[in-house]
Amino acid sequence: MDARDEASRLVETYTPLIMRIGYTYLHSREDAEDICQETLLKLVRRGEPFADEEHEKAWVVRVAINGCKDLLKSAARQRSVGLEEESVKSTPDGETSDILGAVQALPETYREPIFLHYCEGYKIAEIARITGKSKHAIAKNLSRGRAMLRKTLGGDL
């Protein structure tokens, strides 16, 4: 496989996933695109081989999440446009669905497992490995996140 084919494979395989992660954390399509670029550059610069495709995917998820957290912590982003304003201008089709908005309003502790479980289909043990937290903590945060969503959405789960 030549370099361009490999680059296309990575972009086609992982940009949808990283965009979802980026949007979940950053509420901004533009920032999510930046996280895509940063994550995939790290991927091609990584010297170590992966055990299999699942290992590669889990690595991408982890690095993308860490990238989002770093961006959220950066002083530059905190000084820039407020999250609410940015979210409005960047959401798909100009509006956010009620459920997407409810998930994005969750504290990060709950939003992370909700996203990985319900959107990406990871099991509790897999989320624990990806995030470096215990299975107990993930199960607890999933449960609390679901309870908060139930309250917000009026039992529409």
Next chain:
Amino acid sequence: MKSRYADSLHAIEMSEERKDALVDMLAKEIEAAPSKQVSIEPPKKPRRHGSTRFKIAAAAACIAVALGGGGAAYAMDVGGVQRIVQVWVHGDQTDAALVVDNGTYTLDYQDADGNAVHRGGGGVVVNPDGAERPATEEELLKEINAPEVSYETDGRVIVYYLGQSLDITDKFEDGVSYVQLQSDGETLYMTIKYQGGYALSPDKYIQPNMFG
């Protein structure tokens, strides 16, 4: 919820222009360093050992190695001070080198067979006002010493909690087992789904449909 939530997020895509630019950028990067192209190797076969205890410990080490590739990176770059603490591993208390920094930790110890084990992780705590803060050392140690459900190679299911171990292999009904754990006069109620995680509460058994 799963479908509606996933559908909402799947609508968020990278623009075609940005995709094309990214492909160009990655292709140049790959060409510049052909020896570092992304590759996938078949997994190495795990070493086989005689005792059940070692197999469990070896599994823990594999997980730690996987985390070291990226998930524990936050913890591996920490600048905290290392100190020796006692942690419980599969019912045995052992000395471990713990480094905590800003809610993340690394933990190094030797398992029952003398193999070096490296673990890392971290977490945040949500205050009553909704604000998040990094977990303290005490909170991280509590997580490190949380109960553990071990699915052993001979089919047994063992719960380890501090110095206790409990065989619950035959305690599942419809894939769920309810276990009471006691330590220092405190009771923890544990709901375990077979191969599906567990929930813990100091007050009551969490219903299986509330997690996993």
